[in-house]
Amino acid sequence: MRITINNKEIECNEEQTILEVAKKNNIEIPTLCYQEGFEAKSVCRICVVEVNNKLLPSCSTKVKQGMIINTESKKALEARKINTELLMAKHNGTCFDEDKNHELCKIAKDVGIRQVC
Ligand code: FES
Structure with missing residues (x-):
């Protein structure tokens, strides 16, 4: 089957x-x-990611013929940032093991959250 991700057709x-x-x-x-x-x-x-105007978790959503997926749409990026902020709220701004390369901290930086890890 063929799908499209970020305007690229993929088998x-x-x-x-x-x-x-x-x-x-x-x-x-x-x-x-x-x-x-x-x-x-x-x-x-x-x-x-955004699929036909809906946000879906890419890790558990199976592909379907003709899907048009945007991994970097404004809607997807905003949702990713909000979801990260919600996780960071539980995180309390401190890394569990003082590891500044903690995965959540890396994601927070990638989505533009300024909270210090
Ligand atoms: S929901 Fe997909 S990585 Fe967590």
Whole structure:
């Protein structure tokens, strides 16, 4: 089947998730709760992408013929930022182990959150 990600037509199969197809085609989507090789839990919603005007978690959404996906739309980026802020609120602005490269902190910086980790 064929889908479109960020205006690029891509060949894929129905067993794949949006995230898997994106990764295979060097399209980066940030993830937090997703662990390759394990069933997606879809709890953090950091990996949201826009599909036909809807926001869907790319780690658990299987591709469908003709899907038009935008990983960097304004809507997707805003949702990603809000979801990160919600996770950061629980995070209390301190890293669990003083590790400044903590994954959530890296994502926060990537989405433009100024909170110090
Ligand atoms: S990586 Fe957490 S919902 Fe997709």
